[in-house]
Amino acid sequence: MKIRPQTVFGFLVFLFFGLVIWGAWGWPVKAKLYPLVIGIPMLAMAAFHLAMDLREGSGKKISSPASDDLPAAIPADIQFTKEIDPVIARRRTLDIFAWIFGFVLAAWLVGLSWTIPPFVFLYLKVKSGEGWPLSIALTGAVWLLYWGLFDQVLHLPLPEGKIHSWLGS
Amino acid sequence: MIEAAISGLLQVLSWPAFGFLLIGGGIGFVVGILPGLGGLTTLALMLPFAYAIQEPISAFCFLLGMHAITGTTGDITSILFGIPGEGTSAATIMDGYPMTKNGQAGRALGAALMSSLVAGLEGALILAISIPIMRPLVLFFGAPELFMLTILGITFLATLSSASLSKGILAGGIGLAVSAVGIENHTGTLRYTMGSIYLWEGLSLAPVVVGLFAIPEIVDLAVRGSSIAESRVEKISGVMEGVKDTFRHFWLTMRCGMIGVLVGAVPGVGGGVSQWMAYAHAVQSSKDQRRFGKGAVEGVLGPGAANNSKEGGNLIPTVAFGVPGTTGMAILLGAFLIVGLTPGPDMLTKHLDVTLAMVWILVISNVLAAGVAFLFLSQLVKLTFVRGNLLIPFLVVFVFLGAFAANNDFADIVVALVFGVLGYFMVLFGWPRAPFVLGLVLGRLAERYLGISLGAYGTDWLLQPTIVVMTVILLGTVSYSVYKRMRTGGQVVEGGVEPE
Numbered sequence: 224m225k226i227r228p229q230t231v232f233g234f235l236v237f238l239f240f241g242l243v244i245w246g247a248w249g250w251p252v253k254a255k256l257y258p259l260v261i262g263i264p265m266l267a268m269a270a271f272h273l274a275m276d277l278r279e280g281s282g283k284k285i286s287s288p289a290s291d292d293l294p295a296a297i298p299a300d301i302q303f304t305k306e307i308d309p310v311i312a313r314r315r316t317l318d319i320f321a322w323i324f325g326f327v328l329a330a331w332l333v334g335l336s337w338t339i340p341p342f343v344f345l346y347l348k349v350k351s352g353e354g355w356p357l358s359i360a361l362t363g364a365v366w367l368l369y370w371g372l373f374d375q376v377l378h379l380p381l382p383e384g385k386i387h388s389w390l391g392s
Numbered sequence: 393m394i395e396a397a398i399s400g401l402l403q404v405l406s407w408p409a410f411g412f413l414l415i416g417g418g419i420g421f422v423v424g425i426l427p428g429l430g431g432l433t434t435l436a437l438m439l440p441f442a443y444a445i446q447e448p449i450s451a452f453c454f455l456l457g458m459h460a461i462t463g464t465t466g467d468i469t470s471i472l473f474g475i476p477g478e479g480t481s482a483a484t485i486m487d488g489y490p491m492t493k494n495g496q497a498g499r500a501l502g503a504a505l506m507s508s509l510v511a512g513l514e515g516a517l518i519l520a521i522s523i524p525i526m527r528p529l530v531l532f533f534g535a536p537e538l539f540m541l542t543i544l545g546i547t548f549l550a551t552l553s554s555a556s557l558s559k560g561i562l563a564g565g566i567g568l569a570v571s572a573v574g575i576e577n578h579t580g581t582l583r584y585t586m587g588s589i590y591l592w593e594g595l596s597l598a599p600v601v602v603g604l605f606a607i608p609e610i611v612d613l614a615v616r617g618s619s620i621a622e623s624r625v626e627k628i629s630g631v632m633e634g635v636k637d638t639f640r641h642f643w644l645t646m647r648c649g650m651i652g653v654l655v656g657a658v659p660g661v662g663g664g665v666s667q668w669m670a671y672a673h674a675v676q677s678s679k680d681q682r683r684f685g686k687g688a689v690e691g692v693l694g695p696g697a698a699n700n701s702k703e704g705g706n707l708i709p710t711v712a713f714g715v716p717g718t719t720g721m722a723i724l725l726g727a728f729l730i731v732g733l734t735p736g737p738d739m740l741t742k743h744l745d746v747t748l749a750m751v752w753i754l755v756i757s758n759v760l761a762a763g764v765a766f767l768f769l770s771q772l773v774k775l776t777f778v779r780g781n782l783l784i785p786f787l788v789v790f791v792f793l794g795a796f797a798a799n800n801d802f803a804d805i806v807v808a809l810v811f812g813v814l815g816y817f818m819v820l821f822g823w824p825r826a827p828f829v830l831g832l833v834l835g836r837l838a839e840r841y842l843g844i845s846l847g848a849y850g851t852d853w854l855l856q857p858t859i860v861v862m863t864v865i866l867l868g869t870v871s872y873s874v875y876k877r878m879r880t881g882g883q884v885v886e887g888g889v890e891p892e
Contacts, residue, residue, distance in 0.1 A: 229821040236562055243569045246584055254581035256846075257839040258572050265565035272558040303608075303819060304616050312615045319614035319784070320813075323607065326788055327809050331802065335793065343785040351781035361782065365789055373793055382802050 230276045237269035322346060334384035340366050397520070400749035403449045404756065412445065413453035417757050420458035421764065424465030435459055435723050436605035437790055440598040440797040442730040449749045451731045456750055457757040459720050460512070463699045464761045467504040468769075471692070472497055483667035484699070487684060487691025494687045501769060502634020503689050504696035505762050510638060511649030511697035512758035515704025518653045520751045526712045527740045536853040538713070538736065539841035540862040542834040545715030547866055550827040557873050559823045567831020568838065570595060578843070590803040594836070597726040599795035599804040600811045601829060605723075606791045607812025608819045613780040613787075631766065637689045644690055645697045648673060652698030656705025656718075666705075670698030703754055711739045711747050714837060719826035725833050734837070 240262050247258035304312070322342075329338040343365045347358040373379040403409060416438070423434045438455060445451040471488035484504060491500035533541070546568070550560030573584045574594030585591040638645055648670035655666035674694030675684045684691050702718075710716040714735035716725050728735050739747050795808035818825050845853045853859060 232817055232821050232823075236566065239566065240569065243572075243584075250576075250581050250583070251579045253578045253843070254576040254583060257842060258569065258583065260842065261565055261568045261572070265562060265569070268558055268562055268565070272556075272562060275558070303612050307615055307617075315615045315617065316611055319611050323610070323788060323809070323812070326792065327805055330792065330805065335796070339789050343789065346785040346788075347782070351779075353781070357782075361785070365786060369789065369793065373797070379793070379797055380800055381796070 240266040396744040416454035416458035420461035424462035461761040483695035490687035498630035499634040502631035506638040507696035508700040509762040512700035514649040515701030516754040519704040535844035542838040564827035567828040571835020598798035599807040603808035603811035604815035648694040648697040649701035652701035653705035656702030667695040670694040
């Protein structure tokens with residue numbers, strides 16, 4: 224039987240509620256009441272959901288809702304673009320996550336102030352292939368907005384990067 | 393109440409509150425037009441600013457002003473390009489886009505904007521009228537009823553925001569469980585803190601919401617890789633004709649506005665549904681139904697009206713009971729807690745001026761949005777050609793700066809990243825995010841109400857008549873949802889549904 228990615232996600236949710244209950248078990252009654260009131264029925268529901276998902280994965284056909292069923296047929300959340308070739312979509316997804324993780328890692332290492340301008344410029348110039356003038360202008364605009372709003376108006380105390388601490392500065 | 397209404401108006405018009413209204417409105421205006429950037433994402437992105445603003449009316453001027461306007465301007469891209477600027481603007485496409493193809497773009501835009509304005513004012517008026525009616529009801533409710541209401545709210549949202557009932561309820565459950573992180577007030581027990589001092593205070597709403605909503609949208613923008621509006625629109629004319637259409641079909645506009653208010657006031661049903669219901673009403677009440685889908689102006693007036701009036705309706709359960717009707721209101725509910733307000737009885741007594749200020753914010757932002765849109769329509773359309781690639785670095789920077797602004801702690805950035813990844817997988821696998829946010833927002837309140845109920849009544853409160861009625865409603869909602877899915881799909885349907 225092929226395990227589908229959504230089944231793995233469903234299993235992680237099941238595991239999450241298992242951990243919620245397991246973590247709360249030894250606490251005083253007042254502390255564990257709420258987590259258990261939530262955790263126990265949710266664990267049961269997660270198990271039911273997982274069972275349904277496994278059943279569906281094993282080949283049992285699940286029908287779609289009727290299109291005239293108005294409230295159920297209108298998604299209340301966004302749906303990812305489906306017009307793009309899945310292989311390209313997957314590559315672009317990994318690509319953008321790499322940029323996002325790279326941003327956070329750089330912010331941790333050298334601080335937000337030193338990360339923002341190079342990140343914006345590199346994304347525009349290297350990743351998007353924009354021209355020099357536009358890349359420089361937009362980098363300047365982001366920096367100006369960041370400096371004006373977060374530094375001058377909100378006085379946000381942005382942390383130094385870990386490298387600064389390691390170097391003892 | 394009149395005194396509180398005047399006080400609310402003066403506070404909205406005072407400085408810096410009015411300045412925040414203009415800034416929030418300006419952001420909402422642009423965001424509503426841009427198809428790649430949702431109003432919800434922006435609301436989530438801007439939520440951390442509530443920490444910096446702190447003063448409740450200024451914070452609501454900024455956030456509610458922005459939220460109220462995105463729906464109005466979202467209709468512009470629906471009409472011109474057949475692509476909803478907002479998820480809730482989809483029904484306007486049905487006849488708005490055919491009108492554009494028939495060379496009546498200006499008329500459709502005029503009709504959508506004017507009907508939005510008229511119905512937006514209607515929604516605000518109904519919200520104001522409903523306050524004295526809701527007050528005795530809300531004051532009658534004690535901790536057991538309020539606890540049940542939080543559970544009911546999450547269940548409503550869970551049953552209607554996903555094709556899969558179990559996914560909706562589980563998403564709400566995850567939010568409720570995550571809200572338990574931190575020190576338990578009575579015993580001092582550290583719950584799920586994993587040895588981290590940062591988690592002692594629990595997870596801050598802002599970094600969670602910012603990550604959960606903004607990062608999946610950034611990923612989708614990157615995957616699409618281009619601007620959505622690819623076709624150019626010729627000169628826009630005939631706008632005044634559309635304005636006149638609103639008054640030619642005035643009662644249709646008012647009825648659809650009322651549909652927006654009523655549907656918006658039902659927790660969990662959401663803005664998209666009210667627009668479609670208004671569209672259905674416009675079709676059903678027409679003598680010649682064959683015109684619809686081919687460019688009937690009534691098909692623009694109906695959804696345009698409901699799209700804006702629903703905000704007034706949405707605010708009724710949010711303010712009075714702390715049970716938001718939509719994801720946007722769930723995020724806005726977070727703003728209540730950030731600025732130190734608790735939705736419920738206090739909002740209709742002690743903080744009545746703040747509640748009435750919200751009515752004024754809706755009125756003023758609707759008038760401003762319609763006025764500016766009429767003046768700069770042709771120029772605004774050009775915004776839709778901004779490429780996604782140019783927006784992404786801006787968004788990434790502001791997601792993490794916004795998250796950091798919550799507590800000035802780098803851990804907030806990590807939290808935003810973690811919940812961004814979670815949000816991505818939730819969207820990918822069709823798990824609705826709205827019940828999760830609602831669970832997180834209402835979790836602490838639910839625990840407090842549960843504790844008070846058990847402390848005051850033991851388990852006897854479970855047999856109180858109001859609780860029994862609410863339990864029946866809860867079970868009825870879940871049973872009906874299961875029945876409906878079984879009827880439409882043979883059994884409980886798992887997996888997402890295709891967008892309309």
